[in-house]
Amino acid sequence: MAVAERKDALRFLFGKVVDPLGFKFTPDEELADFLLQQEVKLEREHGAPYCPCQGRSGARDEDMRIVCPCIPFHRAHFDKMRRCWCGLFVHKDVTDPDSLPQFPPDEA
Numbered sequence: 001m002a003v004a005e006r007k008d009a010l011r012f013l014f015g016k017v018v019d020p021l022g023f024k025f026t027p028d029e030e031l032a033d034f035l036l037q038q039e040v041k042l043e044r045e046h047g048a049p050y051c052p053c054q055g056r057s058g059a060r061d062e063d064m065r066i067v068c069p070c071i072p073f074h075r076a077h078f079d080k081m082r083r084c085w086c087g088l089f090v091h092k093d094v095t096d097p098d099s100l101p102q103f104p105p106d107e108a
């Protein structure tokens with residue numbers, strides 16, 4: 001499958017997952033496109049669309065927590081930030097994702 005087709009497929013699938021959780025894709029289309037492209041690359045190299053801003057540990061159980069969309073695994077943290085780590089997803093009412101804070105999980 002071509003990169004563009006896989007990005008479209010991931011966008012469709014991810015949208016179905018994040019919508020009921022109260023999230024949406026970032027309104028920054030350039031960022032969304034870039035992040036989805038990186039996820040396609042990671043999926044091809046490592047077998048899953050890992051979050052492009054998180055390093056993999058090599059331990060499958062731990063790494064599964066960063067397969068996109070990872071919102072269910074990090075819900076409390078992301079709800080406080082109103083976005084996910086990489087910024088691909090934001091709360092539905094967010095219109096300016098650049099104004100959102102990002103902080104480590106231990107500060108959530």
